[in-house]
Amino acid sequence: MNEDELLVRLRAAFQALDPIPEDVLAAGRSAITWRRPDAALAELADDHNRPLPAGVRGVTTRLLTFAGTELSVEIEVTGTERSNRELTGRLVPACDAHVRVRHLTYAHDVLSTRTDKAGQFVLPRVPEGLVSLEFHLSDATSVVTSWVRL
Structure with a gap:
């Protein structure tokens, strides 16, 4: 198993046990759109x-x-x-x-x-x-x- 496969499995495990709430994802996406470098x-x-x-x-x-x-x-x-x-x-x-x-x-x-x-x-x-x-x-x-x- 390489690092990419390990990361895919870890993500799937965390997503199944403790998924990221949709409002947190939306806030993260929104923060990126407000960024003005x-x-x-x-x-x-x-x-x-x-x-x-x-x-x-x-x-x-x-x-x-x-x-x-x-x-x-x-x-x-x-x-x-x-x-x-x-x-x-x-x-x-x-x-x-x-x-x-x-x-x-x-x-x-x-x-x-x-x-x-x-x-x-x-x-x-x-x-x-x-x-x-x-x-x-x-x-x-x-x-x-x-x-x-x-």
């Missing part, structure tokens, strides 16, 4: 909730800062509905960009907008869950944020 990564540098003043009713605000080599992204997350969030953000330094939400349950470009001249943007109805933002800049480069749970 040509885009620069802006990693989460700061994440904190801003408490409401005493006696004030409303939603809490979460502030996220993503830092990249050439670009930073500052985002304010507020809860607008039970399962949706509003993202208000800006690019530093300010630049023109197409902003796209990457969410596991949405197809490409379902949730997207453009920045204004000051590099600011608003995404009013982003569902909770794992989210990443992708920015297509006017110089044809792209920046993606690391994934965060809203």
Whole structure:
């Protein structure tokens, strides 16, 4: 028996005894389709909730800062509905960009907008869950944020 035959038998044994759940396989396939090796990564540098003043009713605000080599992204997350969030953000330094939400349950470009001249943007109805933002800049480069749970 060679290594290939051994691996085939081992895989069959594991598949029979403890098969991989279909949702795990789907998540793995989805992760590969979201991969953007040509885009620069802006990693989460700061994440904190801003408490409401005493006696004030409303939603809490979460502030996220993503830092990249050439670009930073500052985002304010507020809860607008039970399962949706509003993202208000800006690019530093300010630049023109197409902003796209990457969410596991949405197809490409379902949730997207453009920045204004000051590099600011608003995404009013982003569902909770794992989210990443992708920015297509006017110089044809792209920046993606690391994934965060809203």
